[in-house]
Amino acid sequence: MLAPFVKVGGHQFILLNILTREFVFFGIPFWPNDFYLVALLFLTGVITIVLFTATLGRIWCGWLCPQTVFMEMIFRKIEWMIEGGPKEQAQRRNGPWTFDRAWRAIVKIVVFAALSFGIANVFLSYVISSDRLLSYVVDGPLAHLELFVGLVFFTFVFFMVFYRFREQACLIACPYGRYMSALVDENTVAVTYDYKRGESRSKWTKADTASRKQHGDGRVQRAAGAGDCVDCHQCVTVCPTGIDIRNGIQLECVNCTACIDACDEVMDKVGMDRGLIRYSSLNAVEHGTSQVFTRRIKAYLAVWCVFILAVGVLFATRSDLDVVLLRQPRSTWTVMKEGTANFYALNIINKTSEDLPYELIVVSPTGYEIKPLNLPPQVKAEQKMEGRLIIIRTARSGRTGDETLQLVLRSRGTVLRTFETTFIGPRE
Numbered sequence: 001m002l003a004p005f006v007k008v009g010g011h012q013f014i015l016l017n018i019l020t021r022e023f024v025f026f027g028i029p030f031w032p033n034d035f036y037l038v039a040l041l042f043l044t045g046v047i048t049i050v051l052f053t054a055t056l057g058r059i060w061c062g063w064l065c066p067q068t069v070f071m072e073m074i075f076r077k078i079e080w081m082i083e084g085g086p087k088e089q090a091q092r093r094n095g096p097w098t099f100d101r102a103w104r105a106i107v108k109i110v111v112f113a114a115l116s117f118g119i120a121n122v123f124l125s126y127v128i129s130s131d132r133l134l135s136y137v138v139d140g141p142l143a144h145l146e147l148f149v150g151l152v153f154f155t156f157v158f159f160m161v162f163y164r165f166r167e168q169a170c171l172i173a174c175p176y177g178r179y180m181s182a183l184v185d186e187n188t189v190a191v192t193y194d195y196k197r198g199e200s201r202s203k204w205t206k207a208d209t210a211s212r213k214q215h216g217d218g219r220v221q222r223a224a225g226a227g228d229c230v231d232c233h234q235c236v237t238v239c240p241t242g243i244d245i246r247n248g249i250q251l252e253c254v255n256c257t258a259c260i261d262a263c264d265e266v267m268d269k270v271g272m273d274r275g276l277i278r279y280s281s282l283n284a285v286e287h288g289t290s291q292v293f294t295r296r297i298k299a300y301l302a303v304w305c306v307f308i309l310a311v312g313v314l315f316a317t318r319s320d321l322d323v324v325l326l327r328q329p330r331s332t333w334t335v336m337k338e339g340t341a342n343f344y345a346l347n348i349i350n351k352t353s354e355d356l357p358y359e360l361i362v363v364s365p366t367g368y369e370i371k372p373l374n375l376p377p378q379v380k381a382e383q384k385m386e387g388r389l390i391i392i393r394t395a396r397s398g399r400t401g402d403e404t405l406q407l408v409l410r411s412r413g414t415v416l417r418t419f420e421t422t423f424i425g426p427r428e
Ligand code: SF4
Pocket: 193, 198, 201, 228, 229, 230, 231, 232, 233, 234, 235, 236, 246, 262, 263, 266, 276, 277
């Protein structure tokens, strides 16, 4: 949430401007020619999610996905403050429209809309930068009407997601859930109902109450043949996607753990051990043991390590300076009054936070000069400089024909780059 408003070394902590291809991750700016690093980071993120899903189920959905985090940590908590818990809400929903129901509904809409507007602004600041967003706010909406219309549209989308669609958005729009069935297996740790302990399910009976009194140690032995599930449906009632986890792991489960909490509460009330629904794997429930490092997980881990290593190495060796010297396309040589000339284009990207004065000279062979055409004397901090120059073989050098030149780019006496280029000239 705060990432666009945090600055590191003068840069926004995270900026994802797809339109202008400006990317900043953790305060490090990436230029278009660093795009391979951005792509690699993205792929590493995907492989990380695959690895974690195969081992820990939909941990992303339950704990990291912005939709779930906003929904569970902010919107649902506010909803509960305004309208009460799920039971109270259901009672109100099924009852008539009263003043009490109306004011709560209006307050909820206003608060949800305001929060959605705030979230849309935060998302926009990821794209256009928080500085630009603040300047647009100062200018007023009419000065940037198109952007404001987009902002209102996304506010409406967020509002509908949090107010109406909620986890349905995960089922309808999110591609990740679709891949889940391909990634999980019987060793994946996920929210799981212990059917061995819970079945056969049956309602809590008078005999069970009597049994609880008899034992008096907090543990209850239900009637013969009855499992620990008292078939209260609490796990189904609290489930945001409306599934019954007792039917096994399902595509719709977003790992929010609401059913775990609800069932633990029921177990506490009836005096049985918690954990009838818990984080576990199918193998652990069935056989009491589960293998975490299966061959498949080891393979994912190996690929993940390779990617992490590659990202680390490429980051460590990433240059602060990109220099490209290219002969002007489709050009050969020209005769000028100073001598024979070849035209070049010079591009320098200065990724550092300091201005970079520079000079380009021909170190070998002798008899050559460089004449800048429109080259500024320095490259500004975090800027790209594009310009043209002429390499001239002086008439007095007496050299002829094509020659290989050695050039260096220096800054404050330090050699930054060396180049080789072939100078093209007449044979005599
Ligand atoms: S909350 Fe627990 S006891 Fe109640 S139905 Fe679900 S699994 Fe059974």
